[in-house]
Amino acid sequence: MSYENIEVRTEAGKVGIVTLNRPKALNALNDALMTELGDALKAFDADPAIGCMIVTGSERAFAAGADIGAMAQYSFVDVYKGDYITRNWETIRSVRKPVIAAVSGFALGGGCELAMMCDFIIAADNAKFGQPEIKLGVIPGAGGTQRLPRAVGKSKAMDMALTGRMMDAAEAERAGLVSRVVPFDKLADEALGAALQIADFSQIAVMAAKESVNRAFESGLSDGVMFERRLFHALFATADQKEGMDAFVNKRKPAFTHG
Numbered sequence: 254m255s256y257e258n259i260e261v262r263t264e265a266g267k268v269g270i271v272t273l274n275r276p277k278a279l280n281a282l283n284d285a286l287m288t289e290l291g292d293a294l295k296a297f298d299a300d301p302a303i304g305c306m307i308v309t310g311s312e313r314a315f316a317a318g319a320d321i322g323a324m325a326q327y328s329f330v331d332v333y334k335g336d337y338i339t340r341n342w343e344t345i346r347s348v349r350k351p352v353i354a355a356v357s358g359f360a361l362g363g364g365c366e367l368a369m370m371c372d373f374i375i376a377a378d379n380a381k382f383g384q385p386e387i388k389l390g391v392i393p394g395a396g397g398t399q400r401l402p403r404a405v406g407k408s409k410a411m412d413m414a415l416t417g418r419m420m421d422a423a424e425a426e427r428a429g430l431v432s433r434v435v436p437f438d439k440l441a442d443e444a445l446g447a448a449l450q451i452a453d454f455s456q457i458a459v460m461a462a463k464e465s466v467n468r469a470f471e472s473g474l475s476d477g478v479m480f481e482r483r484l485f486h487a488l489f490a491t492a493d494q495k496e497g498m499d500a501f502v503n504k505r506k507p508a509f510t511h512g
């Protein structure tokens with residue numbers, strides 16, 4: 254499959270990597286890019302050999318937001334009837350294998366929202382996150398007002414949504430938006446290291462872990478705990494649970510099922 258707005262590759266046959274590729278526009282997210290991104294992630298998700306995915310950008314920008322030039326002329330009818338965002342952005346949330354956002358440079362507006370749709374964010378020390386939509390006379394439209402408070406708390410999320418200010422990688426890590434911060438020249442290796450580690454685990458246990466953690470945002474504590482418990486119980490029906498626990502008892506490396 255050839256793409257215009259992204260680059261796609263695999264590492265070690267088990268990690269799928271998508272690089273946003275509109276450098277002249279700081280990876281501004283247009284409709285074509287988001288459709289290509291969704292298609293690429295769905296293809297990796299369907300590939301039994303792929304255990305984890307990475308979405309990344311350039312040193313200067315993960316993505317500086319949705320494409321303002323593309324949006325400037327749209328009417329309500331355009332975006333409502335075109336099912337703006339729902340039609341393609343939500344695809345990234347439908348993939349069942351983990352997606353790591355490896356963020357350097359600007360992750361603003363839709364770029365920050367895209368990173369938050371991924372399962373966790375590893376940031377370079379030059380990363381800058383923000384939801385500056387207010388400066389354009391709009392508000393975040395791809396989950397920013399919902400995911401950011403859940404990640405960093407109401408006060409910081411409200412501050413960012415109302416002032417449009419950016420926060421740097423260190424503040425983002427302190428606030429809980431970002432899982433790890435590394436020097437830019439270590440970002441690709443850090444993200445790939447995490448992805449390879451995940452891809453070597455039991456693929457069904459990895460998918461269950463992702464599903465269960467995400468359920469925390471969709472249900473009350475008791476329901477979420479019960480959802481987790483039933484998934485935990487269900488994994489005792491898998492060969493990987495037997496292999497993983499037997500390998501520990503017999504002091505050997507487990508050979509999990511991938512795909």
Ligand SMILES: CCCCCCCCCCCCC/C=C/C(=O)SCCNC(=O)CCNC(=O)[C@H](O)C(C)(C)COP(=O)(O)OP(=O)(O)OC[C@H]1O[C@@H](n2cnc3c(N)ncnc32)[C@H](O)[C@@H]1OP(=O)(O)O
Nearest residue numbers: 277278279281283284317318319320321335362363394395
């Ligand atoms: C039915 C139709 C469906 C269409 C679907 C479209 C896609 C879906 C969108 C929906 C997403 C949900 C809602 C999200 C909304 C947003 O994200 S709004 C945008 C939020 N982002 C911003 O406001 C940041 C805008 N950019 C800047 O503030 C600055 O560029 C910067 C990031 C601070 C960097 O500044 P500087 O270093 O001075 O570089 P610049 O010269 O400004 O930029 C370099 C070139 O990149 C272009 N560019 C930058 N950001 C964008 C952008 N968001 N959209 C388009 N183009 C961008 C900039 O114009 C420069 O280009 P040239 O002028 O040609 O050099």
